[in-house]
Amino acid sequence: MSTAAEDGCFETKAIHAGYDRQSNADAVSVPIYASAAFDLENARRGDALAGGKLSGFEYSRVANPTVDALERRLAALEGGVGAVALSSGMAAVTYALMCVAEGGGRIIAPVNLYGASVDALGDFLPKFGIYGDFVSDINDLAAVEAAIGDDTKAIYTESVANPSTAVADIEGLAQVAHRHGIPLIVDNTVPTPYLLRPIEFGADVVVHSTTKGITGHGNALGGVVVDAGRFDWNNGKFPGLTGKELVISDQRAGKWESFVSSFGNQAFIKRIRIKYLRTFGAVQSPFNAYLQLIGLETLAVREKQEVASAYAIAKHLQSVPRVKTVNYVALEGQPTTDFAHKYLPNGIGTILSFTVEGDERNVERILDSTNVFSYVPNIGDSRSLIVNPTKVTHREVPADYYDAAGVNDNLIRLSIGLENVDDLIADLDQAIAGAY
Numbered sequence: 253m254s255t256a257a258e259d260g261c262f263e264t265k266a267i268h269a270g271y272d273r274q275s276n277a278d279a280v281s282v283p284i285y286a287s288a289a290f291d292l293e294n295a296r297r298g299d300a301l302a303g304g305k306l307s308g309f310e311y312s313r314v315a316n317p318t319v320d321a322l323e324r325r326l327a328a329l330e331g332g333v334g335a336v337a338l339s340s341g342m343a344a345v346t347y348a349l350m351c352v353a354e355g356g357g358r359i360i361a362p363v364n365l366y367g368a369s370v371d372a373l374g375d376f377l378p379k380f381g382i383y384g385d386f387v388s389d390i391n392d393l394a395a396v397e398a399a400i401g402d403d404t405k406a407i408y409t410e411s412v413a414n415p416s417t418a419v420a421d422i423e424g425l426a427q428v429a430h431r432h433g434i435p436l437i438v439d440n441t442v443p444t445p446y447l448l449r450p451i452e453f454g455a456d457v458v459v460h461s462t463t464k465g466i467t468g469h470g471n472a473l474g475g476v477v478v479d480a481g482r483f484d485w486n487n488g489k490f491p492g493l494t495g496k497e498l499v500i501s502d503q504r505a506g507k508w509e510s511f512v513s514s515f516g517n518q519a520f521i522k523r524i525r526i527k528y529l530r531t532f533g534a535v536q537s538p539f540n541a542y543l544q545l546i547g548l549e550t551l552a553v554r555e556k557q558e559v560a561s562a563y564a565i566a567k568h569l570q571s572v573p574r575v576k577t578v579n580y581v582a583l584e585g586q587p588t589t590d591f592a593h594k595y596l597p598n599g600i601g602t603i604l605s606f607t608v609e610g611d612e613r614n615v616e617r618i619l620d621s622t623n624v625f626s627y628v629p630n631i632g633d634s635r636s637l638i639v640n641p642t643k644v645t646h647r648e649v650p651a652d653y654y655d656a657a658g659v660n661d662n663l664i665r666l667s668i669g670l671e672n673v674d675d676l677i678a679d680l681d682q683a684i685a686g687a688y
């Protein structure tokens with residue numbers, strides 16, 4: 253692997269980073285290592301591999317060479333010290349939140365998260381002693397700071413919210429978090445690392461649903477946790493990272509290690525791999541990792557075109573009869589447009605949402621009469637997609653959060669793909685005009 257590939261620009265790293273052809277029979281494309289387990293070679297090496305002291309492969313529930321290439325590439329693209337790829341975005345979100353608040357604790361988050369993340373923090377993780385403290389505006393830094401208590405373990409936000417596209421003040425949130433000895437965890441799914449790299453603005457952990465723009469073709473599920481490697485976990489708040497841990501220790505020699513003592517600035521990501529992945533087992537398959545590596549190669553060109561089309565469609569919708577509001581904060585005068593300029597100068601992403609006049613029946617007619625847009629609960633596909641969030645992707649969001657979450661029953665979300673933008677606009681125009 254050449255240094256140029258590792259240190260190059262985004263587009264170069266997206267194609268070359270994290271993969272060494274010479275160790276892979278000179279294969280140009282990353283091979284699919286369809287092997288459940290690997291030869292440990294000798295007893296000493298087996299011990300070191302199983303204890304996490306040696307990097308290499310023993311069993312594909314913990315690490316696999318195809319998945320490893322994806323992890324190294326995503327870590328390089330996000331600017332982290334390490335990454336763990338998982339079987340879905342929700343595995344990445346829940347592993348990161350559980351790892352930081354292990355043993356019980358609270359996490360501050362906005363209500364405008366993806367529906368399953370609201371459900372995780374509001375309903376499900378509380379059953380395991382991890383509680384979400386929801387704020388109505390994550391950019392109200394005074395309110396966020398006021399919500400931090402002794403058992404607060406992290407601030408969690410989406411960089412660009414799905415489906416409102418509101419942009420989080422990552423730098424401001426990181427400063428607040430660090431003042432209180434807690435990390436900032438950012439779900440960077442919507443913009444992808446091409447448009448925004450939260451670690452550059454102080455985030456400590458980045459998670460993605462790689463199902464979306466990173467894979468880019470709607471053909472594989474995946475998630476990733478990326479560790480910035482800068483947070484000091486040794487402040488008494490994170491016993492999971494500083495307490496002694498059998499799996500990485502040598503109990504016969506009485507030599508006990510914690511994740512921090514053993515792995516230093518990689519403590520968090522190693523715990524995700526050696527405890528969470530190894531125990532809960534939401535493993536990324538080598539085949540899906542392969543599809544995601546292929547997707548990454550074209551991420552930059554896809555994002556450029558899709559962002560240009562999304563902007564054109566958002567602008568167009570502003571003048572379409574029956575459309576009441578358009579949410580796309582790259583447009584001037586929207587809430588958080590200033591943060592869009594600061595953090596996402598090349599575009600905020602490929603989703604947008606809009607509300608229409610009338611009632612749910614009008615929404616249903618629009619959904620049922622598009623020909624180019626597919627009615628699909630996904631984003632970041634090369635195909636353009638349309639959905640009604642409160643009935644599908646965000647149905648877990650309690651109705652009293654709707655205003656702050658930027659959703660309601662008249663809201664339609666679009667994910668813009670690679671079709672010709674004129675066809676997309678014509679399709680929306682006929683669907684909206686015919687729905688009344």
Ligand SMILES: Cc1ncc(COP(=O)(O)O)c(C=O)c1O
Binds near residue numbers: 340345
């Ligand atoms: C912002 C965001 N985070 C996480 C997820 C969950 O990802 P997955 O469906 O890959 O589990 C989604 C899915 O839509 C999402 O939009």
